[in-house]
Amino acid sequence: MNEQTPTPSERAEKLQGLGSSRKRVEDARFTQGKGNYIDDMKLPGMLFGDFVRSIYGHARITSINKEAALALPGVLAVITVEDLKPLKLDYMPTLAGDVQAVLAGDKVLFQGQEVAFVVAEDRYIAADAVELVEVEYQELPALVDPFKAMEPEAPVLREDIKDKTEGAHGPRKNPNHIFTWEAGDAEATETALDQAEVVAKELISYQRCHPCPLETCGCVASMDKVNGKLTVWGTFQAPHAVRTVASLITNIPEHKIRIVSPDIGGGFGNKVGVYPGYICAIVASIVTGAPVKWIEDRIENLSATAFARDYHMKGEIGATRDGKITALRCYAIADHGAFDACADPTKFPAGFFSIFTGSYDIPAAFLSVDGVYTNKAPGGVAYRCSFRVTEASYFIERMIDVLARELNMDPAELRMKNFIKKEQFPYTSATGWEYDSGDYQTAMDKALQAVDYTGLRTEQKANREAFERGETRKLMGVGVAFFTEIVGAGPVKNCDILGLGMFDSCEIRIHPTGSAIARLGTISQGQGHATTFAQILASEIGIAAENITVEEGDTDTAPYGLGTYGSRSTPVAGAAAAMAGRKIRAKAQMIAAYLLEVHDNDLEWEVDRFVVKGAPERFKTMTELAFAAYNQAIPGIEPGLEAVSYYDPPNMTYPFGAYICVVDIDVDTGVTEIRRFYALDDCGTRINPMIIEGQVHGGLTEALAIAMGQEITYDELGNVQGASLLDYFMPTAVETPHWETDSTVTPSPHHPIGAKGVGESPNVGGVSAISNAVNDAFAHLGLKHTAMPHDHWRVWKTAQKLGLTG
Amino acid sequence: MGKTHVKLTVNGREVEGLAEPRTLLIHFLRDELELTGPHIGCDTSHCGACTVDLNGKSIKSCTIFAVQASGAEITTIEGISGADGTLHALQDAFKEHHGLQCGFCTPGMITRAYRLLQDNPNPSEEEIRFGISGNLCRCTGYQNIVKAIQTAARELSAPKEAAE
Ligand code: FES
Ligand code: FES
Numbered sequence: 029m030n031e032q033t034p035t036p037s038e039r040a041e042k043l044q045g046l047g048s049s050r051k052r053v054e055d056a057r058f059t060q061g062k063g064n065y066i067d068d069m070k071l072p073g074m075l076f077g078d079f080v081r082s083i084y085g086h087a088r089i090t091s092i093n094k095e096a097a098l099a100l101p102g103v104l105a106v107i108t109v110e111d112l113k114p115l116k117l118d119y120m121p122t123l124a125g126d127v128q129a130v131l132a133g134d135k136v137l138f139q140g141q142e143v144a145f146v147v148a149e150d151r152y153i154a155a156d157a158v159e160l161v162e163v164e165y166q167e168l169p170a171l172v173d174p175f176k177a178m179e180p181e182a183p184v185l186r187e188d189i190k191d192k193t194e195g196a197h198g199p200r201k202n203p204n205h206i207f208t209w210e211a212g213d214a215e216a217t218e219t220a221l222d223q224a225e226v227v228a229k230e231l232i233s234y235q236r237c238h239p240c241p242l243e244t245c246g247c248v249a250s251m252d253k254v255n256g257k258l259t260v261w262g263t264f265q266a267p268h269a270v271r272t273v274a275s276l277i278t279n280i281p282e283h284k285i286r287i288v289s290p291d292i293g294g295g296f297g298n299k300v301g302v303y304p305g306y307i308c309a310i311v312a313s314i315v316t317g318a319p320v321k322w323i324e325d326r327i328e329n330l331s332a333t334a335f336a337r338d339y340h341m342k343g344e345i346g347a348t349r350d351g352k353i354t355a356l357r358c359y360a361i362a363d364h365g366a367f368d369a370c371a372d373p374t375k376f377p378a379g380f381f382s383i384f385t386g387s388y389d390i391p392a393a394f395l396s397v398d399g400v401y402t403n404k405a406p407g408g409v410a411y412r413c414s415f416r417v418t419e420a421s422y423f424i425e426r427m428i429d430v431l432a433r434e435l436n437m438d439p440a441e442l443r444m445k446n447f448i449k450k451e452q453f454p455y456t457s458a459t460g461w462e463y464d465s466g467d468y469q470t471a472m473d474k475a476l477q478a479v480d481y482t483g484l485r486t487e488q489k490a491n492r493e494a495f496e497r498g499e500t501r502k503l504m505g506v507g508v509a510f511f512t513e514i515v516g517a518g519p520v521k522n523c524d525i526l527g528l529g530m531f532d533s534c535e536i537r538i539h540p541t542g543s544a545i546a547r548l549g550t551i552s553q554g555q556g557h558a559t560t561f562a563q564i565l566a567s568e569i570g571i572a573a574e575n576i577t578v579e580e581g582d583t584d585t586a587p588y589g590l591g592t593y594g595s596r597s598t599p600v601a602g603a604a605a606a607m608a609g610r611k612i613r614a615k616a617q618m619i620a621a622y623l624l625e626v627h628d629n630d631l632e633w634e635v636d637r638f639v640v641k642g643a644p645e646r647f648k649t650m651t652e653l654a655f656a657a658y659n660q661a662i663p664g665i666e667p668g669l670e671a672v673s674y675y676d677p678p679n680m681t682y683p684f685g686a687y688i689c690v691v692d693i694d695v696d697t698g699v700t701e702i703r704r705f706y707a708l709d710d711c712g713t714r715i716n717p718m719i720i721e722g723q724v725h726g727g728l729t730e731a732l733a734i735a736m737g738q739e740i741t742y743d744e745l746g747n748v749q750g751a752s753l754l755d756y757f758m759p760t761a762v763e764t765p766h767w768e769t770d771s772t773v774t775p776s777p778h779h780p781i782g783a784k785g786v787g788e789s790p791n792v793g794g795v796s797a798i799s800n801a802v803n804d805a806f807a808h809l810g811l812k813h814t815a816m817p818h819d820h821w822r823v824w825k826t827a828q829k830l831g832l833t834g
Numbered sequence: 835m836g837k838t839h840v841k842l843t844v845n846g847r848e849v850e851g852l853a854e855p856r857t858l859l860i861h862f863l864r865d866e867l868e869l870t871g872p873h874i875g876c877d878t879s880h881c882g883a884c885t886v887d888l889n890g891k892s893i894k895s896c897t898i899f900a901v902q903a904s905g906a907e908i909t910t911i912e913g914i915s916g917a918d919g920t921l922h923a924l925q926d927a928f929k930e931h932h933g934l935q936c937g938f939c940t941p942g943m944i945t946r947a948y949r950l951l952q953d954n955p956n957p958s959e960e961e962i963r964f965g966i967s968g969n970l971c972r973c974t975g976y977q978n979i980v981k982a983i984q985t986a987a988r989e990l991s992a993p994k995e996a997a998e
Contacts, residue, residue, distance in 0.1 A: 055929040058937030059921070059944060061871020061911035068870035151861070152854065242875045242883060242938040242972045293873070293938030294972050326876040554936030554973045722932045725975030753880035753970075761963040761976040 039635045044574065045567030046781065049718035052559045053574075054552075063291045066246045066263055071319040074248065075104060077312050078154035078322070079305070080144040080161045081332065082136035085172070085403040085746015086183065087165035089132060089143070097146060097160040102153035104316050106161060107145040107308060109133045111315075119188075120277055120307055123300070123525055124377065125196025126206070126368035127188070128406060130304045136165070137185055137366035138405050139748050140331035145308035147320060170403040170746030174340060174363035177204040177400035185366060185401045196368075197377040197399075206368050206399035211382035211459040217394035220355035224346025228431040230813045234419050236338035236363065236404070237738040238330050239411040240756065241553070243293025245333050246323035249309040253317055259286045262306060264581075265299040266591025268549055269528060271583045273302055278310065289581035295553035296730065297409035300371040300593050301334050330751035334371070334407030335740055338363040339381075339419040345427045351437050353446045356458075358384055358395040358423060363402050370399075370408035371593065372415045373523040373530060379415025380514045380680075382459040386424035387468050387512045387684060388446040393458035403746040410593060412730050412791040414515045421511045425796035429803060430812055439800070440481060440508045444472055447510075454777075461514065463682045464776050467710075471772050472510060475686035475708045478770060481506075484690060492808055501696050507689040507801025511793040515785040516599025516681045525590060531676040532596070533587035534604040536565065536612055538669040540658040542651030543575040546608070549589010550601040551581040555723065555787055557597060560715050561605050564781060568609025569616075570636030570650040587672060598715065598785040599776075604675035606780040611671035615657070620648040622662050681776045681784035685709040687797035693805045695832045698824030700736070700802060702765040707793065710772045712784035724769050724790045731794025733759050735802075737819045757819070806830060840904050844869065845913025853900040860884045862900035863910060871911035871941040875970070882969030885942035886910045892949040894968070911941035914948055923989040924948060924982070933982035935973035943969045947983045955991050959984070 034042070044050040057063055094106035109131045112118040119127040132143045144161050148154035169183050176182055184190050184203040193200055197207035221227055247262030258280055264270045267287040275282040292299060305322040312320040324333065339362055346355040362378060364370060372379045378397040385393050410416070428446075432439040447468040448455045455463040475481075484506050491504040520529030533549040546565055550557060557580060562573040580586055589601060613633065620638035621628045624646055631638040638653070640646040648656075656662070657669040690704040707724055714720055737757025741749045750756055775782025795816070802818040803811060806826060814826045827833050837852040844867060851866045863869045863886065872895055875881035884896040887909040914922045924944050927933065934940040943966060950957065950965040957965060962983050963976070971979065 051929055052932065054937065055934060058934055058940045059911075059925040059928050060915060061869070061941040063937050063940075065870075065873065065938065067874065068864075070865075070868070150865075152856065240972065242881060242936070242970065243873065244875075292936065293875075294936040296972070326878070326881075556935070718932050722935060722974060722978060725977045726935060726973045727975075729975035730972070752878050753876045754878045758880070758970050758972070760967040760970060761980065762967045764963075764976050767975060767977055 036635045043566040043570065043572050043636065045563050046713065046715055048563060048716065050559055050563055050573055050716055052556045054556060054558055065243055065291050065293050066248065066261060067323050069248050069261055069290070071248065071250060074319045074321055075147050075149060075312070075316060076151045076154045077145050077147050077309050077320050078151065078158050079142045079328070080146065080158050080163060082132060082139055082141040082143055084136055084165055084167050085139045085170040085742065086168040086185070087136050088134060088168060089136060090164045090166055092144060093162040094144070096162065097157040100153065100157050100160060102149040103146065103157045105147040105312060106157070107131065107311060112311065115311065117277065117307060117311060120302060121273065121526070122367055122369040124368040124370040124372060125374065128367035128369055130307045135187065138403050139746055140328065140405060142304040145312060147312045147316060170744065171204065172402060172742045172744055172746055174361045174400050174402055177402060178202045185403060204401045206364055206401060207377045208396060208398050209378045210396045212394035213392060213458070214394045217355050217357050217392040220392040221344055221346045221357060224354050225349045226434055227344055227346045228427065228434040229344050230427065230430045232341045232343055232423050232426045232813065233815050234337045234339045234422055235739045235816055236335050237411060237734050238335050238740055238756065239296035239298035239409065240330060240758065241294030241296055241298050244324045244326060244329040245299060245303060245305065247306050247309050248319055248321045249313040250319035251313040257284050257286065258310065259288065260306065260310060261288045261290055263292055263299045264289045265295045265551060265553065265593050267551060267581055267583050268588045269525060269590060270302060272528060273526065287583045289551045292551065292553040296412040297336060297371070297593055298334055299553065300409055301369055303333055327752045330740065330756055331748045332405050334369065334409040335365065335405055336407065336409050336411030337419060338408070341423045343423060343427045345431050347431055347435065349435070351435055351442050351445050353388060353390050355392040356385055356390050360395065360397040362397055362399045363404065364399050364408050365402060365404040365406040367406040368399065369406035371410065373517055373525055375522055376415060379410065379417065381416040381420045383417055383461055383512065383514045384420040384424055385457050385459065386421060387448060387510050389448045389452065390458055404742055412727055413788045414513060414517070417514055418792045418795065421792045422796050425509045425511065425800060426813060429800050433807055433812060440476060443508065443510050444469065462679060463512065464679055464778055465774050466512070466682060466684055467772065467774050468510065468684060471684065471686045471708055471710055474770065474772060475688055475706060479688045479704065479706050501694060503693045503695060503805040505691045505693060505801040505805025507797045507799065507804055509687045509793050509796035509800055511789065511796065512682055512684045513789050513792050514680050514682055515788065516596050516677055518680050519678060520676045528590060529676065530590045531674050532589040532601040532604050533672070533674045534601060534608040535587045535672045536608045536670065538612060538654045540655050542571060542654040544571050545577045545579065546605065547579045547586045548601045548605065549587050550592040550597045553592065555597065556719050560719060561602065563715055564602055564605045565609050568606055569612050596785065598783050599681045599779060600675060600677055602783055603677060603780050604673045607675055608671045608673035611673060612669060615669060616650060616653040618665055619653050619656050619662060623648055623656055678778045681712065681779060683709065683711040683784040683786060683789050685789055685793050687793040689797040689801040691801040691805060693802070693823060695827040698820035698827065700818060700820065700823050705765055706768045706770065707790060708770040708772065709786060709789055710774050711786035711789065712773065712775045712779065713782035714771070714773065715783055720786050721769050723787045725767050727788060727790025728767050728794045729759055729764050731791045732764060732798060733757055735795045735798035735816055735818060737817045739817050838901050840900050842903055842905060843907045845909055855899065855901055857900045858896055859898045859900045859903050860895040863895060869910050869912050873938055873941060875938065880970065882946060883939055883942045885946045885969060887945055887949055892946050911945050914944060922948070923986040927982040927986040927989065931978045931982040931985060933974060933979040939969060939971040943971065943979060951987055951990060956987060
């Protein structure tokens with residue numbers, strides 16, 4: 029080596045591996061309008077499908093007349109349930125072990141439900157034809173309130189399964205009941221609550237909202253009758269699972285189906301499920317022999333494809349008078365809508381809701397969740413969070429604040445008093461989760477200092493006094509939230525979806541000239557996988573990230589994987605990438621040993637090369653080794669340099685964070701301004717700090733949307749209210765505050781590179797922090813809890829109830 | 835339905851085509867002219883994914899008929915970069931500052947920012963936030979978009995100032 033030779037650290041920097049804020053490779057096409065989203069696709073002879081949807085929340089269909097629609101020039105077909113029945117496609121399996129009507133049969137069960145599928149030459153004609161299909165209904169009483177679902181006089185919604193006493197998750201108590209799911213120790217919790225010096229109780233509701241990605245759902249299905257191959261391009265967060273499901277329900281063999289996810293305009297959980305539109309487009313393509321495109325519009329997206337949350341949680345929390353929490357109990361009603369189409373791992377009908385003890389060492393805990401049917405759209409997906417973790421985290425973070433009021437204790441202090449301590453990790457919670465790693469106190473201290481928490485409380489005191497004296501009409505609120513996420517589903521032994529283990533995969537091929545292609549079972553929807561997975565590999569195999577192509581989303585080429593949701597890409601597929609990289613390196617080491625004529629063990633890896641121990645001038649770079657793999661006959665070693673890894677994580681990962689939010693509320697108008705928002709995230713090893721920060725900004729903005737306004741409501745007739753962007757709150761740049769981000773790093777001990785996943789944490793922690801801040805503003809006036817969303821009107825109502833308005 | 839002849843200038847090129855009177859400009863651009871940069875994100879003129887520049891103004895192309903645009907000069911995201919393929923300062927800045935994630939809002943957002951900076955070459959943060967409030971982004975939380983627009987504004991006004 030001479031002075032010209034770059035040092036190891038210079039070489040490492042060139043790789044743009046782990047820890048580099050590498051710019052995204054995806055951006056060149058997106059900034060020039062050259063993305064390839066589903067609605068950009070155009071195939072020769074392509075037709076368009078559009079739905080006739082139910083106008084009622086609950087009604088019997090008495091007749092469907094397609095004549096007028098079929099008579100319209102340019103209309104090729106009108107598909108109804110009668111066409112699907114012979115194909116056994118009138119129902120499709122949901123991810124939750126239920127079935128969902130593809131097209132309504134005798135009854136419609138929610139407003140916007142798919143009744144008929146019109147196929148026409150262009151989208152305008154299809155829309156015209158939808159108007160011409162005559163459907164006659166006989167209206168039935170609608171069931172909207174989930175608390176009434178199990179009352180004896182409630183209308184029976186699901187006639188198809190009304191006599192089924194055993195559901196996918198155990199016995200059903202009532203025709204509208206889906207499951208009861210329990211976790212923890214009921215008896216111990218009962219005793220602990222009985223003995224507690226203080227017990228606080230509250231009903232915490234998390235409203236029905238919708239992920240509402242900017243691009244709606246859609247697909248193009250094309251059945252090639254000559255070779256019998258079906259290709260479906262679409263907005264799929266889990267393309268491989270879609271292929272398996274499609275094969276199971278259509279009986280087309282799996283190798284004759286190709287599922288492709290092109291660029292996806294945001295998912296946030298909305299694009300995990302299989303929707304009637306996909307099935308109808310496939311059937312229409314088979315029937316017409318032409319490719320068929322189906323793209324939903326925004327109103328359809330908000331009113332018919334997967335919603336999120338709708339959890340109503342009755343909580344009891346017991347503690348000693350000095351603030352040591354002794355017990356936690358929750359009884360929740362989960363409104364699943366008309367079909368149970370939750371996207372949860374099979375054994376977890378309430379997702380990971382049992383992580384509801386949060387970041388606290390609570391000795392006794394018990395929960396019971398009842399899932400029920402109502403006349404609302406199906407869904408229950410994880411809107412930018414892991415399965416039901418947002419609900420759980422919101423529940424505990426509000427309960428802690430409610431308890432703090434009861435104890436007259438500072439909410440930050442109460443949290444710190446009950447944190448799981450650093451030395452307790454790995455920690456097993458009362459409901460059986462094994463938390464991998466954490467250092468909550470350090471994170472909290474850093475957060476409190478960063479915002480000058482004591483100063484804020486002093487200011488708040490002064491503000492309250494000034495308010496009393498009539499000098500201001502604004503109240504200040506400080507919200508503290510500490511969350512623990514549980515992501516990266518998951519160990520195959522207890523996590524599967526439709527029987528498919530939730531592993532993920534990566535396949536790498538090194539080209540002779542030292543560049544590479546990697547394919548994964550996941551699919552990016554804006555997370556920048558093409559950028560970050562290349563970084564993981566760059567650090568593992570010593571090839572610069574820019575020389576590694578990352579491909580996902582085509583089931584014909586990518587290895588099998590369960591897709592991207594629940595922040596599982598980094599914990600699972602990221603680990604698969606690292607492991608595949610290590611296999612490449614192991615083979616490269618053998619090649620290097622042969623070329624350098626030393627024993628394998630005499631070599632050590634240094635950034636991008638194997639170096640002979642003690643002889644730094646003798647080395648082989650990865651580029652040289654790649655070439656040798658293809659051009660030399662090496663005894664005992666197969667040619668080529670490729671590896672595949674299927675990674676089954678030993679455990680989930682548990683990212684955490686401390687968030688603090690400061691609001692100023694005008695009591696006369698309810699206008700709530702976020703003055704400051706500080707977010708500290710610990711997601712373990714940080715792969716690309718720039719992308720992490722972007723994910724945090726985005727997640728916080730979605731948290732803001734949920735906490736401050738997003739809600740899908742229904743009137744008593746089952747009419748969906750506000751399912752368009754006219755009413756459904758989407759924060760603009762004006763309502764969105766400046767986000768302050770910070771971090772600590774506590775690597776996951778079981779993940780190959782220590783990463784935990786981050787995309788969803790800010791939504792989990794953000795909602796609680798904002799809601800706690802709004803509640804805190806009124807706490808001194810005796811307010812215990814006011815429900816989300818905290819839009820101006822509701823906040824004003826709260827102020828009015830407290831007698832603050834004129 | 836009968837079709838009407840529509841002739842307009844798009845990204846500096848004269849183009850013509852047939853459109854029904856009810857055909858929305860966004861569909862004409864995307865389906866007829868195959869300019870799929872502008873996107874469709876809503877049915878209520880809220881999201882701005884369809885933003886294009888029409889006769890020197892930002893418009894939501896889902897809210898105007900193609901025939902209404904007859905004779906107009908239109909710039910879409912495809913026409914923002916230079917004829918030789920050099921990227922516009924905004925395109926560079928969006929990448930540099932991570933002003934996009936899924937990319938679905940990006941064409942509309944950049945096209946809007948392009949007009950904003952012509953109307954107001956040195957906008958304050960508040961003016962930028964207000965100026966792009968007709969364009970929704972679900973991924974970025976806007977912070978990096980604002981940063982990108984600020985950077986591009988500086989970049990675009992720098993050579994001019996130097997010349998003065
Ligand atoms: S498509 Fe949403 S504003 Fe035009
Ligand atoms: S980058 Fe996804 S909507 Fe803006």
